[in-house]
Amino acid sequence: MPELRRGLITQKWVIIAPERAMRPSDYRTDGDEALRQPLENCPFCPGHEHMTPPEVYRVSDGKNGWRVRVVPNKYAALTSYPELGRAGVAGFFDRMNGVGAHEVVIETPDHDKELPDLTEDHLKVVVDVYALRLRELMKNGWHRYVLLFKNHGSRAGASLAHPHAQIIATPVVPGDVRARLHVAKDYYDRKERCVFCDMLLQELHEGQRVVAEVDGYVILAPYDSRFPFEIHIYPRYHAHDFTAMNEEQRRGLARVLRQALGALKALLGDPPYNFVLQTAPNPVPRPGKPGYWATLQYDYHWHIEVIPRLTRVAGFEWGTGFYINPMPPEDAARYLREALEQG
């Protein structure tokens, strides 16, 4: 029987409809024809550095090449601009200048390697670069929120196959992010505890949605999974800010990322997925809003969401904000645990 579940943090409903469930093999996808193109056209391959805008950062390979490069997005959604220009248009619609930043992190010179194929050391460098660029972009007070995300595969919105992540800094805190921040803050106001830490305690106690615990991180199939095999990665320790990780914590994250994405790959082939970092907003002071983020460091808890795009979002989802998920997260977690054990 289908079941409605409400997300603790998102406050949104999902419909878990297991009688439509299929086995992991039914979801398997191998290769992405839509993104196949001659390598000489790939702007992210070594030797093609002239095809991207001038790079803002690189990690050298110790010779003449690079391990990771960061470049501005050629088709930037937002760019730097001297003023915000907030205004009401005709006194009714809100507008502001497209202030922000849009960067691409080219995660490896190797066109055909995906994150789980990289060595742990290389992945650690990738995590270092994510944190470094986020920290750098947050130095700009216009950048109220900085989002790190990854689209892998054409069905997840990627236009290039070469492994890369994107970072977009926005001049407002996006509504969905703000809603989650408020849930965390309200919970803290009532209980003086972090809602995510409490949720992790509960999940680790129950165990059925826990995929793995690795080096201070937990991989979970969330209770309110919107998509088959959706997984979240949480630090087991309380931490509101991704950019504040120390060396050892970044290494732990490299390890857990490799396992989480490796398990998806082992189970599902090469699934298209979105990877989204949920971290604290830029704590710049807000005129007229003293104490706006006063308890942020106690009430919020950063995490990564990995969302395989194996089902399509259609009219019902657009009309309601509910998602229909045919794969119960308890089953997904079991399949992923088995994949890890066999790996």
Ligand SMILES: [Zn+2]
């Ligand atoms: Zn390439």
Ligand SMILES: [Zn+2]
């Ligand atoms: Zn916490």
